[in-house]
Amino acid sequence: MKEAMWLSLLMIGMKVESRREYNEEVRYKETLNKLNTMFCLTLESIPHGDTLAELWKRIKPEDMERLRQSMIKKLIRGKHLDNFRLNGRFLMAIDGVEFMRDTKEHCENCLTAKIKGIRYYFHQALEAKIICPNGLAISIATEFIENIGEYDKQDCELKAFKGCKR
Numbered sequence: 001m002k003e004a005m006w007l008s009l010l011m012i013g014m015k016v017e018s019r020r021e022y023n024e025e026v027r028y029k030e031t032l033n034k035l036n037t038m039f040c041l042t043l044e045s046i047p048h049g050d051t052l053a054e055l056w057k058r059i060k061p062e063d064m065e066r067l068r069q070s071m072i073k074k075l076i077r078g079k080h081l082d083n084f085r086l087n088g089r090f091l092m093a094i095d096g097v098e099f100m101r102d103t104k105e106h107c108e109n110c111l112t113a114k115i116k117g118i119r120y121y122f123h124q125a126l127e128a129k130i131i132c133p134n135g136l137a138i139s140i141a142t143e144f145i146e147n148i149g150e151y152d153k154q155d156c157e158l159k160a161f162k163g164c165k166r
Contacts (some may be wrong), residue, residue, distance in 0.1 A: 001055075002041070002140065003041050003042070003043050003047075004047055004051070004052055004055050004070070005055075005067055005071070006035065006039050006041060007026070007035070007046060007052060008052045008056065010035070011049065011052060011073065013024070013105045018049075019048075019049025019050055019053060020049070020067075022049040023048060023049050026046060027045075027046045027048075027146065028046075028154060031046060031061060032045065032046055037064065037150075038078075039074070040078075041088060046154075048071070059159075064100065066143075068140075070136070071131075071142075072140050075089065075138075081130065081138070083130075084130065084131075084132040084133065084136075090130045090131075091130070091131045091132075092128060092129065092130060093127075093128075093129050093131050093137070094127070094128045094129075095120070095126070095127060096124050096125070096126055096127070096145065097124065097125055097126075098122055098123070098124045099122070099123055099124075099126050100122055101119070101120055101122040102121055103119065103120060103121070103144070104119060104121065105121045105123055106123070109123070109146045110122065110123065111124055111145065111146075122164075123144070123145075124144075124145040125142050125143060125144045126142070126143045126145060127139055127141070128140050128141040129143055150153065
């Protein structure tokens with residue numbers, strides 16, 4: 001499980017557009033050796049992209065959050081991110097992100113906006129990330145922006161930031 005999660009994050013971090021592309025770009029012996037060394041893994045081979053996709057269907061969100069925190073700690077303690085420090089510290093960015101915008105409501109927690117007479121439903125989250133000079137952004141915490149029940153004004157990034165317990 002641990003190895004599959006590391007590979008899943010690699011697939012996301014590489015911004016591959018499909019599992020086919022992942023299979024063509026990542027499944028090499030050189031990649032296997034580097035992953036085993038960098039993350040203290042014991043992979044004998046790199047799983048197929050479809051295997052990783054099946055894993056994502058089965059894992060619980062709260063388990064993912066614990067795993068993400070564990071992985072970040074391991075990267076920091078292992079000094080794998082030290083080259084990304086600026087004056088000895090990590091450069092952090094905290095910003096809102098939007099996803100799943102549609103004209104149809106997805107769930108009861110959808111945020112809404114009316115633009116040019118059209119009502120849009122979407123989701124937003126507040127993301128804290130370590131920013132690297134090479135363009136890599138490593139997510140370390142996510143707080144979803146939600147509106148529960150009736151509201152006059154939608155939740156915002158600042159309110160979500162204050163609600164973070166991390």
